[in-house]
Amino acid sequence: MLDFALSSLLRRKGKNLSLVAVYTLIVFSVASLLFFVQAMKRESALILEGAPGLVVQRMVAGRHDPIPLEYAGTIAGIRGVAEARPRLWGYYYEPVVGANYTILAEYDGTGAQGVVLGNGVARTRRLAVGDLVTFRTYRNESLVLPVREILPQESELAAADLVVLSEADFRTLFDFPSGRATDLAVSVPNPREIPVVAGKIAALYPDTRPITKREMLRTYDAVFDWRGGMMVVMLAGALLAFVVFAWDKATGMSAGERLEIGILKSVGWETSDVLLLKFWEGAAVSLAAFLAGVLLAYAHVFLLSAPLFEQALKGWSVLYPRFRPVPAVDGYQLAIIFFLTVAPYTVATIVPCWRAATIDPDAAMRS
Amino acid sequence: MTFMLLDSHNRQGMAKTSLAPCSRAVRRFGLTDLCLFTEARYTRNPAVADFHAAFQDHPMALEHFPSGSFVPPPRRPESGAP
Structure with missing residues (x-):
């Protein structure tokens, strides 16, 4: 029966190949999206494992404001807190390349001079270790610093x-008030104590906003869910168009196909046999498109670093990281893709197939 | 398909190693966010940004609120400031 179904498909090569091509494109889009979103969720969780357990910001009139360093001493005294380290960081707009940099002060205690650059900054400015880099301070003076280190491309x-x-240098660049930091990174060795410590800090300093590591990770879950959701909404239109396309292909039976069904029924095939034949035809088309779409999506996301999604994620950014997502594919994801793509096709074609199978052989051959 | 699942499984096993430079940077500098969206300050560090920050930098950028879709982006000031 499968042999017969395949030879039947091959007799209408043009029509079926175009169907498989469109079908593969749909599977490819859905699978690429799902693979990318799942991989990014997993990667953000792994990378941010070492993030501070708690970040404490000070709020003034509902906006983030520099936090006095005295807060760090008091917070460090709370039971369960190992360290409350002030963080100095901010943003610097570089008009030459039109990029936003994240400027950070390092407390390494060595007093090392010069700057450490992320690989994206070094790449866009074509800087190497030992080169000089100039910043314009908030007092409109030049701050010239040598490049001490460039972080690896993998970071x-x-x-x-x-x-x-x-x-x-940080305080000079931004004319940042002494005795204040951007926020505090609080280290709590026992993760189960983090919510309790956060509660104590909020009670002690009502003008602060403690952000726990779990909240940071949840942000990324939400970001990728939201973006994934937005893309799914866009893809829903494409899926619907595909259902219409499949319906049209399946209902627009050629005279040759009607004749074929008529002959099969007149030589003794039952309605169930014709339905089985149509089922195998549909299964061959579905499985071929599913396999091709999933494999192409895997290559797109995990071998080519998802170039089709880059523009959506990049937005207006000048600096976009070069990275290759680590695969996080499992049977559950494949089952979702199968259900999202194969089920609509099956539903769209089952009724026309049944109508074709119950056709009167005499009428079919005469038409 | 089997090759794909095997490749995925193998690379998942190596994920800790391949992501080690990123994890080291996070620990060394106390970072809280991925460097994915550098277009505006509240998109660069969404984990520690204001709860709602519509219209802050680029109203046409991916916004939290539907109103962000209607307001055009601001013109860059003559001074070249962000």
Whole structure:
């Protein structure tokens, strides 16, 4: 029966190949999206494992404001807190390339001079270790610093736009008030104590906003869910168009196909046999498109770094990290893709197939 | 398909190694976010940004609110400031 179905498909090569091509494109789009979103979710969780357990911001009139360093001493005294480290960081707009840099002060205690650059910054400015880099301070003076280190290309997903200065250079660049930091990174060795510590900090300093690591990770889950959701809505239109296309292909039976069914029924085939034949035809088309679409999507996302999604994620960014997602494909995802793509096709073709199978052989051959 | 699942499984096993430079940067500098969206300050660090930050930088950028879809992006000031 399968042999017969395949030879029947091959007799209408043009029609069926165009169907498989469109079908493959749909599977490819859905699978690429799902693979990318799942991989990014997993990667963000792995990378941010070492993020501070708690970040404490100070709020003034509902906006983020520099936090006094005295807060760090008091917070460090809360039971369960190992360290409350002030963080100095901010953003710097570079008009030459039109990029936003993340400027950070490093507290390494060595007093090392010069800057550490993320690979994205070094790439766009074509800088190497030992080169001089100039910044315009908030007092409109030039701050010229030598490049001390360039972070490896593999770290771009976390640090492509990073420019790390010494504390003194940071305060000079932004004319940042002494005795204040951007926020505090609080280290709590026991993760189960983090919500309790956050509650204590909020009670002690009502003008602060503690952000726990779990909330940070949840942000990324939400970001990728939302973006994935937005793309699914866009893809829903394409899927619907495909259902209409499949319906049209299946109902627009040629005279040859009607004749074929008529002959089969007149030589003794039952309605169930014709239905089985049509089922195998549909299964061959579906499985071929599913396999091709999934494999192409895998190559697109995990071998070519999802170039089709890059523009959507990049937005207006000048600095975009170069990275290759790590695959996180499992049977559950494949089952979702199968259901999202094969089920609509089956539903769209089952009724026309049944109508074709119950056709009167005499009428079919005469038509 | 089997090759794909095997490749996925193998590379998942190596994920900790391949992501180690990123994890090191996160630990060394106390980072809270991925460097994915550098177009505006509230998109660069969404984990520690204001809860709602519509119209802050680029109203046409992917916004939280539907109103973000209607307001055109601001013109870049003559001074070249962000």
